Amino acid sequence: MAVKGRDIALRAASAAVLAPAAVAATWFGGVWFLALMLAACVVLAFEWGAMSAPKAPRPVGLAVALAVVAAVVSAYFGVMSVAFVILVFGAAAAGLYARSRGQQAVDAAYGVLYLGWPSVLLIWLRDGDGAVGLHWTALVFAVTWSADILAYLAGSTLGGPKLWPRYSPNKTWSGFVGGILAGAVAGAALTAWFDMGRLTIFWGAILGLAAALATMGGDLWESGLKRRFGVKDAGNTIPGHGGLLDRVDGLMFAVVVVAAGRLLVVLLEKGAS
Structure with a gap:
């Protein structure tokens, strides 16, 4: 438990340093x-x-x-x-x-x-640097981070059956369920908070759920890649997280899902005009 406590503390410290920089750059947009x-x-x-x-x-x-x-x-x-x-x-x-x-x-x-x-x-x-772009980017970050954090906390706390022990022995079904529920809640919350065009709160939750599933899939996919290449982590760039790729593997898959959602909204808005 002490080891897990130190691991969580190291992860939190790394996030406290990196997250504000990412949020600030996303907020200001442009260059x-x-x-x-x-x-x-x-x-x-x-x-x-x-x-x-x-x-x-x-x-x-x-x-x-x-x-x-x-x-x-x-x-x-x-x-x-x-x-x-x-x-x-x-x-x-x-x-x-x-x-x-x-x-x-x-x-x-x-x-x-x-x-x-x-x-x-x-x-x-x-x-x-448009406001609409900021809202959609905030959505993908919020869903991904919520799914990632809750999956880690639920899996570490509740434990239980392993999700895919062959490729990722530390991931559990409890973490998976916690992650996708967190993503759905984050999607609904961001849709209620921001102006997302024709995206309603219900569909925001569905999009958040789909993006959270993609986040879990991206994490598992990278675990399979690391196993194929015979490495434990993609690097040591971020203390407590390994490499940057270890931190954004789920985000890369979630971006595709959210981008598809935004494209659908754009097409619906054009069709209605």
Whole structure:
């Protein structure tokens, strides 16, 4: 129990330092949010390089970073089609470069898509410095953080049967249920608090539930990846959490779900006008 107590304290201390910076950049939007995203993408790319290409971590990490950064910058300037094209060709280029360094081409190529796709969508969600973009970004963060925190606390406190012991022996069904319920509540609360257009509180809860499920899925997916690469953590960037990828693995999946929700709302609003 003492070990768990110290672990929770370390996690809380790390969150107390990092969360305000992320919240501030998200609040101000514009170049501040772009700077946050670019810094995160570079860290994530090098963590991916270290995890997937141990014999050439920095070169492969740099190749992945260049492709993802280029796509994010294109998305920031509103050229979404170019951003997705960059991801495809950047993935191919990173794969070919990794092969030339004696590493697996498919791992480097997948890294570009794995990191780049949600990064581009998150830039689209924030949509510069507009209030609507801020509301949708706050929704994805609130759902993800609520699901992640409650899943950890419920699993640590209640324990019980394991969710998927083969790939993630510490995760339990009690944590899973706590996480998705927290996500649904967060989705409903943010929809009630902010102006989300045609998104009602009920559908906000449904979207929060779906995004929380994606958060759990993203966490399990990264656990499977770490097992495949034979590593315990993606890195040691954040004390108590491991690497940055260990902290945002669920967020990357949840962004896709929330972005789909926003796209549906946009289409409904256009159809009604």
